Amino acid sequence: MSLKLENGKVYRQITNSKLNISQEVNGQTMNMAMTISGTMTFLVKAIDGNGFDMDTKFEKLSMSMQMPQATMEFNSEKKDENDVFSNILGAMIGKTFLVTMTKTGKVTEIKNVEALWGTAINQFDQLSDRHREQIKGQIMQSYGAAALKGNLEMVTAIYPDQPVGIGEKWAINTKLESGMPAIMNTNYELVDLTSDYGLIRGNSTIKTADKDAYIEANGMPMKYDLTGSVKSEIKVDKNTGWTMEAKINQEIKGDAYIKANPQIPGGMKIPMTMTTEMAVTN
Template sequence: MKKLLTLALILSATLCVQAKKYKLALNLEVGKEYIQKSNAKMTITQNFNGMPIEIGMNIKGDYVFKVVGAENDQYDMEVKYRTVEMEMESAQGKSSFSSNKASDQDIMSTMLSRMIDKPFKMIMGQNGKVIEIKGIDNLFGGMFEGFDITQQQKDQILAQLKQSYGAKAFKGSFEQITAIYPEGKVKLGKKWTTETNIEAGMSVHVTTNFELKAANTEYFLLHGEGDLSSNPNSPFVKQNGMDMKILLDGNLTSDIKIDRKTGWIIDATIVQNLSGNTELKASEQMPEGMSIPMTVKSKSVITD
């Protein structure tokens, strides 16, 4: 009889845990700073006239988000970069740049150092969606001071940096990590869907199906599986004197741990596999244009 009673109590407790619903959302405090560190590694392979060309990239960044106001389920935030690092490796060799290594001999690192501690504004909802970004172009102010480079070189560098760090790029890459919260309360095993767009050198729509996998007194654990689809009608962008656009489709998986009290991301890993083409627009030099097959494999790790 005691064994039956014990079993009944265990089953009852288990059912209660499974039936319990949780509110997953940002719950940030005005005046406090929240940190996010990202490390994105990717391998890009292009097939040019039957010859595969592989490029490895590693982009790191540390950000500070200070909540300066909160109203109507929205947070007014001041955002700053603390460090920015970039590495690239190809058949031609390896190069690396860091905002911590500014010098007269390293122009790119010096440029990155001039993006540090320049605040811009971001308004974000409790659901992790970015509502507005203001003043992000301040990051690029004074970047070329003291460098003897042509206006064309400045324009090319600035265009490339804005593709990675401009307003559209920041919104898309940030939302891909933070736009994860469901509407209403959810219980263990519950699934929901989120959507966002990425604009960082290409235009991609992301649809992710999330599931609440675990909950304890410290954190919630989410697992996501999603699809990425490019917009075939996206405009061509000029890069290195050529009009081009990148069309990639694929999938992603994510495992995200969020703080139970604040909803802020403690740890996240996102893996993406994409394939498609780089399309070169027809021109006088290339009357029929060109389509270059490519694949992109990436792994992003986020910590607080």
Template sequence: MKKILMASLLAIGAVTGYGQKVKPALKLIKGNSYYLSTTAHSVVKQTINGQVNNIDMAIDGKMSFKVLNVNDSLYYMEVNYTKVGMKMQLPTGNVAFDSDNKDTTNIMARIMSGITNKPFTATLTRSGRIRSIENAENMITSMIDGFKEVPAEKKEQLKTQLTQSFGSGALKSNLEMAMSVLPETVVAKNDKWTIKNNLEGAMSAKVISVYQLVDITPQSYVIHGNATLETDNTAGYKTVSNMPMKYNMKGTMVADVVVDKATGWISSSKLKQNIDGTVEIKDNPQVPGGLTFPMSVTSETSSTDH
């Protein structure tokens, strides 16, 4: 009888532990800095007028997030790029840009250097949602205005291009894609929750992610996610490379994320993405009559907290 009772108690304890509710959330300390180092590898395949045009791109960067203030529901943070680098294999040859490159004749290296250690502010909820990004455009403007040798028209083109990647809207959506994985409510192991994001930049898209708490360890929450991405086909054309373009793309993403229990900060993450569709270039002086061509993008992104 005692053995039966003990077995019953152990079984009840196991079930209770399995269904234990937890609330993964940011628990950051005012004055402390937290880091996100990211490495991304992408392959873009395009076929334009029957000619295959592939681009192999690697990006690595590091960002710091200093907690300036905290209230009951929000974190106010000073954010800096501390390092940015890019390597591209193009049909015309290879290029590389790095924020550590001090070559003043390389405009892209100067841009990479120009966006590092230029703080902007971010407001985050305890579940990692980005409420707002401020001062990003000022960072871009002050940097481009410092290029005295660049003609005014070229400066405006650079500002437009950089805003698509580093403006407030683009930064907000990119940071949310990287950090917005935590649930809004308590969850148990194997529970799922859905997060919807709007991706902004040269390509506008809606992302719907379904995350699942797959494991709880003494130090971490282990989260798996599956997502679908689809561009907003009702959106108008955007200026990309000085031409009006529209992306008609859809695809999937798979994410595996480890979250530190003590801070709620992402310890590590891996993301795989596959999207394809078409790109429309509207009639313009560079492409008379316009052009539509197929494009696919496969990418793998890894992030760590150091």
């Protein structure tokens, strides 16, 4: 099995993710729930021996966050001049960027998406430079090139290099970069094959790519030492290999460390648990 997309055809992916984060800060448990939804279209513009070049667009984007002190909701379809974040999401709808994907579903390049986000953000003159950078940082964690690559590959980079039959297994390694770099090692199995679809099941381990590397988060340097597991069930179109339906459940536990800085002179260790339920349809 592999991707067999047709030139000139449009393929759609609708993703809904529910993320729950529990953190222990100074002895107190803080919970946050986040929902991220998006619809993307992929128009196949060119096919060669390596794979596919696709003109890709967002059709719809929304994000909501529930925290102890507030609930925030943003939507690309919302028309409210005071809701800058929703207007930025709306400004990205219909803008084309390039995604290049191999026939086994690996994303080899995402071109121009971050420049488009920059243009969408910069058109709002009322934002200070600091606020603009803050918004861009938040958006890149969910919709930047690295985050998109990892999220797409969860349901596309699932194919073996050679043909397999029912009951056969194969291994795939994927690098995820949504927020913090992580390595996912997955054992996939073809569990069913009908005249319409193939059913692929995956069991993954996931861990921080480099637990000593600090990244910028909310204006402070942080590093992560996290491990977890992912269970996936993916139904793919037998003729095209494109995902028809997928359910992915992920649980990650460990510690985040804030590096010593003027606000937190001694640094801080934050035990945390993250669970994600992701559903994909076409």
